[in-house]
């Protein structure tokens with residue numbers, strides 16, 4: 144059985160991409176077959192997997208989705224790249240923003256990505272989708288394709304209002320298009336253990352959402368080592384194997400495996 148998890152939060156810079164790559168590589172290290180999908184026009188996931196100029200790539204998620212819109216046959220492995228640490232990935236780049244605009248007039252515009260992912264399901268155990276910081280059509284496509292949504296929340300600010308909107312959108316997609324959709328959990332990221340602030344936010348999250356949404360036991364600490372990896376093109380397990388962020392992502396991986 145393949146599980147599809149979208150990593151989403153319309154707030155920018157909360158650790159979506161970092162979580163997608165390190166959870167994905169974590170799952171691969173546990174022997175799972177993993178496909179990562181870069182559904183963000185910024186191409187940050189693609190860059191963090193070692194592609195220096197995502198915008199120069201010819202085959203990306205945008206071209207694949209355009210083929211599906213045009214009803215063209217594509218082989219499942221077409222355009223998929225492989226990272227040295229054992230994950231496959233479908234890159235994304237700036238062309239996704241043009242596609243986002245053109246989706247408005249497309250028949251079944253919410254299900255284009257799902258059509259692609261359905262073709263991949265017998266080839267992978269986990270498919271993780273790195274969403275862009277918006278709730279636009281591409282993100283809705285990700286929610287339509289997913290079994291669950293993992294929501295990274297940066298521990299440095301009170302996220303309540305944006306989270307409410309995100310949870311509402313997830314509920315709407317669940318009711319209208321994708322009845323199996325669940326929230327995998329809220330993940331606190333960039334936790335600075337020198338302050339009490341993270342604990343306050345954690346308590347606030349539990350108070351406000353604990354009854355409705357699972358909050359991951361593991362959080363991801365703030366560390367300059369984590370900020371370095373996107374430039375290195377490798378995971379935290381390779382860049383700083385004995386550090387606290389590697390250990391946190393490993394624990395998160397185990398938690399996600401436990402949710403199977």
Ligand SMILES: Nc1ncnc2c1ncn2[C@@H]1O[C@H](COP(=O)(O)OP(=O)(O)OP(=O)(O)O)[C@@H](O)[C@H]1O
Nearest residue numbers: 155156157158159160161276333364365366369370
């Ligand atoms: N645990 C961490 N500690 C310190 N810095 C981090 C940590 N995780 C991520 N970062 C850094 O914070 C920035 C934002 O992280 P990331 O790109 O993963 O967020 P994002 O939610 O994907 O952003 P966007 O909304 O732009 O797609 C990056 O520069 C990243 O390297």
Ligand SMILES: [Mg+2]
Nearest residue numbers: 159160183187
């Ligand atoms: Mg990102």
